[in-house]
Amino acid sequence: MTVATKPAIEASIDLGIHGMTCASCVSRVEKVLGKVPGVTAVAVNLATERARVTGSGLDAAKLAAVVDKAGFHAGRVEHDFEVHGMTCASCVSRVEKVLAKVPGVTEVAVNLATERARVTALEAAVAPEALFAAVTKAGFEPRRLPESPTAQVPGGSREGLHVLIAALLSAPLVINMGFHLTNAPWHMPPWAEFALALPVQVWLGARFYVAGWKALRAGSGNMDLLVALGTSAAFGLSAWAFALDWLDIDDELPLYFESSALLITFILLGKWLEGRAKRSTAASIRALMALRPDTARVRRGHAEIDIPIGQVRHGDLVVVRPGERIPADGILAEGGGSVDESMLTGESLPVEKEPGARVTGGSISADGLLIVRVTATGAETTLARIVRMVEGAQASKAPIQRLVDRVSAVFVPVVLVIAAVTFGGWMLAGAATEDAIMNAVAVMVIACPCALGLATPTAIMVGTGAAARHGILIKDAEALERAHGLATIAFDKTGTLTEGRPSVTDVAPVPGASRSDLLSLAAGLQTGSEHPLARAVLALAVVEGITPKPVMGFRSLPGRGVRGEIEGATILLGNRRLLTEQGIDPGDAATTFEAEGRTVSWLLRDGKLLGLMAFGDTIKPTAKAAIAALTRLGIRSVMLTGDSAGAARAVATALGITEVKAEILPEDKEAEVRALRQRGPVGMVGDGINDAPALAAADVGIAMATGTDVAMETAGIALLRGDPALVAAAIDISRRTYRKIRQGLFWAFAYNVLGIPLAAMGWLSPIVAGAAMALSSISVVTNALLLRGWTPPGDPR
Numbered sequence: 001m002t003v004a005t006k007p008a009i010e011a012s013i014d015l016g017i018h019g020m021t022c023a024s025c026v027s028r029v030e031k032v033l034g035k036v037p038g039v040t041a042v043a044v045n046l047a048t049e050r051a052r053v054t055g056s057g058l059d060a061a062k063l064a065a066v067v068d069k070a071g072f073h074a075g076r077v078e079h080d081f082e083v084h085g086m087t088c089a090s091c092v093s094r095v096e097k098v099l100a101k102v103p104g105v106t107e108v109a110v111n112l113a114t115e116r117a118r119v120t121a122l123e124a125a126v127a128p129e130a131l132f133a134a135v136t137k138a139g140f141e142p143r144r145l146p147e148s149p150t151a152q153v154p155g156g157s158r159e160g161l162h163v164l165i166a167a168l169l170s171a172p173l174v175i176n177m178g179f180h181l182t183n184a185p186w187h188m189p190p191w192a193e194f195a196l197a198l199p200v201q202v203w204l205g206a207r208f209y210v211a212g213w214k215a216l217r218a219g220s221g222n223m224d225l226l227v228a229l230g231t232s233a234a235f236g237l238s239a240w241a242f243a244l245d246w247l248d249i250d251d252e253l254p255l256y257f258e259s260s261a262l263l264i265t266f267i268l269l270g271k272w273l274e275g276r277a278k279r280s281t282a283a284s285i286r287a288l289m290a291l292r293p294d295t296a297r298v299r300r301g302h303a304e305i306d307i308p309i310g311q312v313r314h315g316d317l318v319v320v321r322p323g324e325r326i327p328a329d330g331i332l333a334e335g336g337g338s339v340d341e342s343m344l345t346g347e348s349l350p351v352e353k354e355p356g357a358r359v360t361g362g363s364i365s366a367d368g369l370l371i372v373r374v375t376a377t378g379a380e381t382t383l384a385r386i387v388r389m390v391e392g393a394q395a396s397k398a399p400i401q402r403l404v405d406r407v408s409a410v411f412v413p414v415v416l417v418i419a420a421v422t423f424g425g426w427m428l429a430g431a432a433t434e435d436a437i438m439n440a441v442a443v444m445v446i447a448c449p450c451a452l453g454l455a456t457p458t459a460i461m462v463g464t465g466a467a468a469r470h471g472i473l474i475k476d477a478e479a480l481e482r483a484h485g486l487a488t489i490a491f492d493k494t495g496t497l498t499e500g501r502p503s504v505t506d507v508a509p510v511p512g513a514s515r516s517d518l519l520s521l522a523a524g525l526q527t528g529s530e531h532p533l534a535r536a537v538l539a540l541a542v543v544e545g546i547t548p549k550p551v552m553g554f555r556s557l558p559g560r561g562v563r564g565e566i567e568g569a570t571i572l573l574g575n576r577r578l579l580t581e582q583g584i585d586p587g588d589a590a591t592t593f594e595a596e597g598r599t600v601s602w603l604l605r606d607g608k609l610l611g612l613m614a615f616g617d618t619i620k621p622t623a624k625a626a627i628a629a630l631t632r633l634g635i636r637s638v639m640l641t642g643d644s645a646g647a648a649r650a651v652a653t654a655l656g657i658t659e660v661k662a663e664i665l666p667e668d669k670e671a672e673v674r675a676l677r678q679r680g681p682v683g684m685v686g687d688g689i690n691d692a693p694a695l696a697a698a699d700v701g702i703a704m705a706t707g708t709d710v711a712m713e714t715a716g717i718a719l720l721r722g723d724p725a726l727v728a729a730a731i732d733i734s735r736r737t738y739r740k741i742r743q744g745l746f747w748a749f750a751y752n753v754l755g756i757p758l759a760a761m762g763w764l765s766p767i768v769a770g771a772a773m774a775l776s777s778i779s780v781v782t783n784a785l786l787l788r789g790w791t792p793p794g795d796p797r
Contacts, residue, residue: 747780
């Protein structure tokens with residue numbers, strides 16, 4: 001006899017595949033996808049860059065990984081939306097589970113604190129409607145994100161009103177309980193207790209029944225189910241006793257109406273306070289969005305008109321008066337003055353701007369009239385990118401939270417078993433039925449896992465928001481968690497620890513010549529040149545108030561330097577090769593400068609040496625303090641640079657860095673970072689395209705926003721101003737945030753680990769259990785909110 005097996009149900013998943021250039025690419029993609037277990041058919045279209053994979057038990061993430069490994073790119077898109085109705089970590093686990101089952105979904109992260117879901121799916125494979133349908137079927141309410149992040153989360157005033165009504169209805173029950181405990185001659189009649197408790201249980205507590213039933217229908221459990229069962233047991237036992245008294249059958253049974261009513265009141269109060277706290281954690285996003293003005297003053301011909309910010313276009317000239325915010329990113333076309341960028345970069349001092357300088361939307365013109373040519377609007381602006389980064393970090397999930405979610409997934413069923421055992425144990429011990437029920441109720445209430453789900457996301461929201469206010473953008477929760485454990489920081493040199501542009505470090509005239517003569521002749525010879533060394537000479541002349549002497553007959557000497565006529569004399573300025581051609585000894589001073597990695601130029605007048613000028617990359621003012629701050633944090637600093645050994649040693653010695661790797665290629669930097677990781681977690685700090693491989697190889701990549709977009713996209717942390725001191729600040733906020741996460745999880749588990757046995761042994765009444773459960777959530781969120789006052793170490797603000 002043969003047994004019929006149920007055939008596997010086949011489904012199709014569409015993938016967007018990028019990087020295919022010819023028919024052989026199509027063949028290779030079809031071949032690798034066809035080898036995936038469960039795949040029965042593959043159709044790849046080169047023109048549309050799409051593939052349709054048919055089979056049973058298909059895993060979208062596995063299909064995408066196979067395509068990526070074959071040298072192509074499986075396109076992915078992110079869907080962000082709100083999920084309402086979640087009350088605890090068990091709800092989060094259920095939402096993530098149903099979303100992960102949608103064909104084409106590769107990754108899911110649901111945040112209880114923000115009530116948001118981020119779903120990564122294969123390109124063109126998943127419609128938002130399919131995700132919404134899955135969430136709705138699980139018993140929750142999906143909503144599209146509001147267009148303006150500045151909008152307040154609704155519902156706070158209605159929840160507050162419900163708390164007030166519940167408190168007013170419960171207060172007489174509490175007073176009546178006090179009369180009973182003191183054996184006072186008067187107490188409230190049973191019908192009055194029933195009348196006060198009924199609306200609290202049925203109307204104000206309806207939310208727990210609705211959410212609990214949805215969880216049960218989905219084959220799961222959550223906090224609402226525990227509350228509904230616990231309060232129903234207390235209310236039902238009291239209603240039964242009231243019915244027997246009303247029918248004159250038994251008037252000796254105790255009533256517990258105050259327990260059920262106070263439980264619901266405490267829990268509603270806790271949720272209301274928790275909601276207020278969660279809305280406070282979103283203050284960083286609202287503050288960033290408030291930086292963008294609603295209108296812009298645009299120059300049209302000879303007139304200036306005010307238009308909505310959404311109508312500003314690339315290339316428009318916007319007029320910004322003193323005290324006004326710059327509406328969009330751009331280049332300063334006319335005017336000048338200081339600009340306050342503190343809300344964006346954390347830089348406390350205004351920055352001077354001249355025509356040609358870049359300005360950022362959201363910053364404030366402090367004292368000058370600015371005419372700005374717009375280069376980016378809307379989602380392309382720096383401010384919009386910052387908001388997206390902060391939102392992304394707050395929506396992401398730290399690795400430690402995934403462990404909590406796995407625990408929470410089985411928590412509610414385990415609690416229900418413990419409550420049943422508690423009831424049975426007390427009954428076997430000979431206790432009264434009502435006492436056994438109330439002890440089981442206390443177990444269910446004290447065990448509500450609200451705080452477990454809030455501890456990690458709330459701390460991450462507040463921590464990333466506080467960091468953003470000081471110019472530190474933490475792009476995801478994983479980078480935030482990893483940064484706290486870094487043992488080594490590897491720094492690029494140029495543009496990271498140094499300014500990244502040459503400046504005159506030494507002016508050494510020969511005996512008989514003066515510094516001012518040497519500088520005025522060199523500046524005169526360099527007037528009009530765009531060479532970096534020429535700009536360095538002219539900048540020093542401006543600082544020292546020296547007027548360049550007029551030059552005649554200027555011409556370049558390729559590979560050697562420049563020459564010209566000044567005051568009837570032939571002036572030469574050039575390198576060692578030029579000096580050798582003139583038959584002049586460069587002297588020992590030049591050798592010393594060159595050994596330190598500096599560039600040296602010599603100045604000659606009518607064939608006689610007047611002196612030399614040394615050029616070097618100036619160390620950033622805060623670099624030495626930054627290395628010292630890392631040392632105090634117990635972190636070792638290493639320099640990885642492609643510059644010469646002499647230049648690298650000079651900078652490292654000045655900063656107190658003892659380990660230096662110089663004259664290395666970008667791919668060698670990556671290898672060095674991987675080698676450093678053998679000794680512990682490594683962070684890499686850089687700013688250029690050549691740093692991107694090393695940033696990706698590090699446990700945490702930290703990019704200077706003054707560098708390239710490639711470095712910014714590769715790194716997990718971005719510093720909005722080129723200040724190396726922010727590296728230590730980023731690690732400090734990471735450590736403080738991680739400390740808050742651990743504290744929150746400790747207290748959340750402590751409430752349950754200590755509270756459940758106490759409740760099971762009858763040492764914890766349901767009322768106290770409800771108050772403790774509400775307090776656990778409030779304390780966890782409030783503790784995380786303390787991070788809002790964080791400032792970088794050494795910051796005077």
